[in-house]
Amino acid sequence: MTSHAFNLRRFWAVVVKEFIQMRRDRLTFGMMVGIPLLQLILFGFAINMNPKHLPTAVRVADPSPFARSLIWSLRNSDYFAITEVVATEAELRERLKQGRVQFGLTIPEDFARRLLRGERPALLLEADATDPAATSYAVAALTTLAETVFDRDLQGPHATLRAKPGPVEVRIHRLYNPDIITQFNVVPGLLGVVLTMTMVIITALAITRERERGTMENLLATPVRPGEVMIGKLIPYILVGYVQVTLILLAARFLFDVPMLGSVPLLLAVILAFIAANLAMGITFSTLAHNQLQAVQMAFFYFLPNILLSGFMFPFRGMPVWAQWIGEVLPLTHFIRIVRGIALKGNGVPDILPDLWPIGLFVVVMLSVAINRYRQTLD
Amino acid sequence: MKDDLAIDVRGITKRFGDRTVVNDIALQVRRGEIYGFLGPNGSGKTTFLRMLCGLLTPDAGSGTCLGFDLRTRAGEIKKHVGYMTQRFSFYEDLSIEENLDFIARIYGVAGRREAVNRSLEALGLAARRRQLAGQLSGGWKQRLALAACMIHQPALLLLDEPTAGVDPKARRDFWEEIHRLAAEGLTVLITTHYMDEAERCHRLAYIAYGNLLTRGTAAEVVAAAGLTTWEVSGPGLWELAESLRGRPGVEQVVAFGNTLHVSGRDAAALAAVAGEFSAAGRAWRRVESGLEDVFISLMETARDNWAA
Secondary structure, rough: HHHHHHOOOHHHHHHHHHHHEEEEHHHHHHHHHHHHHHHHHHHHHHOHHHHHHOOEEEEEEOHHHHHHHHHHHHHHOOOOEEEEEEEHHHHHHHHHOOOOOOEEEEEOOOHHHHHHHOOOOOOOOEEEOOOOOHHHHHHHHHHHHHHHHHOOOOOOOHHOOOOOOOOOOOOOOOOOOOOHHHHHHHHHHHHHHHHHHHHHHHHHHHHHHHHHHHHHHHHOEEEEEOOHHHHHHHHHHHHHHHHHHHHHHHHHOOOOOOOOOOOOHHHHHHHHHHHHHHOOOOHHHHHHOOHHHHHHHHHHHHHHHHHOOOOOOHHHHHHHOOOOOOOOOOOOOOOHHHHHHHHHHHHOHHHHHHHHHEEEOOOHHHHHHHHHHOOOOOO | HHHHHEEEEEEEEEEEOOOOEEEEEEEEOOOOOOOEEEOOOOOOOHHHHHOOOOOOOEEEEEEEEEEEOOOHHHHHHHHEEEEEOOOOOOOOOOHHHHHHHHHHHHHHHHHHHHHHHHHHHHHHHHOOOOOEEOOOOOHHHHHHHHHHHHHHOOOOEEEEEEOOOOHHHHHHHHHHHHHHHHHHOOOEEEEEEOHHHHHHHOOOEEEEOEEEEEEEEEHHHHHHHHEEEEEEEEOOOOHHHHHOOOOOOOOOEEEEEOEEEEOOOOOOOHHHHHHHHOOOOOOOOOOOOOOHHHHHHHHHHHHHHHHH
């Protein structure tokens, strides 16, 4: 009954074979390196959740020193780029409708007079809020700015019109990413996204390919055991995963200046668990799929909730509870928290444990599903 | 006595859904024997082979393969059986040497490198060892497959249509090799569609629609069929064939070059037909029934019985 135990020799035979096949398959290997690079460029350079210099049209119905001060400080705030000055409300609306500007600011008639009379005149900021994310930081910036922008103009007897401090002082410390740099959030998350995308697809193809090419029949007729085939197939891809990790970490450090406050060896160790989770998922797909096309489709189906519900793209806490529950099942959700924690917060082992065990559990469950599903026979 | 049998199975049955693919087959194959397994496409030959080497689990039946129980010792059976699939199933993106090396590792062949080298030499592929298997022609792929499933020196070789699409010279070489191996004590169970190959086997079995219809040596199979065959030569054979079909006693009419083979199991009825159509310069002559006549007759009968 020795053939029922895990046999290192047969396991190693599978590992050697997989390495040779991987070496021969240049296209796939190229993709494994190309995908992280492409995503780094797309997400790292192209995505900015805190957009600045948004085109703004201004209608000044009351040209006064106050209007000049306001426009001057808008320009200085970095959020607004005043691209047009229009004469009528209709023109302003049209530009917003056509999407030529993100904001339309109206300084109404009698603004200066009513301001000096203490009537609290309204400044109207119309925002194209079709994309809430694009407008929210700028809107917040204007609100703050309006409190103090006229202080210089309100001298002498008018000084009483300046905004009075509220009963409490609110102090805000933006910890871990004080300058709200999107890359600091995206690039560590990208580490998880790239691994999820490539590791799942490539392993989903691994066993399906054997079945499609007819080599599975041969493999099943030999004494090789399911565990030996599965784990043997995974080893080369773990190495590929680390090649990707190295690429992304180097880019994070030298291209995007993402801080690395925590321990790199700890991160690399966590990555091993995360890669294992994705490989286990991929292998499970490959035991379910009948051909390579189905395997790729399953991998894509899996990829979608990972991108949307893991907290990579959208704030996790902004999701309804049911979506958060789905998110909690995905290893990517936990991995992204761990990576951001280690890189930006300097988290150590005790801090990441709550997110580490779910990944471990996922590996165990998926791998046992896979090994059960991998049939020793063709039945 | 029992030790003489490499394969000894009874009542082997396999169903896919409600379709019975292999129906209650019993088979005994002696060690060192070349056993031919014949039958039309889809008759269950491949399914039967797969059950013997543990790739499929029989729904019913029991028995031993190399003395190991078919149901409980599949792991042991796999170690001592070489199975050559119908379709080339080695890795096309591995070289010849790498394929052999992989299989040798999987079986834990002692002195692996020597075994691979020996195998390459025997194949005559030593010079092309680094060539990718996918670039080989059909004949060479078949030789590689045979070498690969022999590398762990199995006691039983299961060959599923090994010579399909292989040229006559390569087929002859292949059979020489099989006979040499059998002489050394290897048991071979081989499926084929070729009658000349059937005659090269020590014993045969014929299977159609999952049922084993006949077995024995080629001579025994022919004798057991009880078939009478007449050979007709002369003018207008094609028209004659048309008018003979459906006549009492005429079970099959097959054109063989410039002659017609007319067979049936009712010798008297057939003789009557021969008398009736012997005019117009046609010569009727009693000949020995060939394996092919027998098999076609068996297949037709089987179709009437099971496929209706």
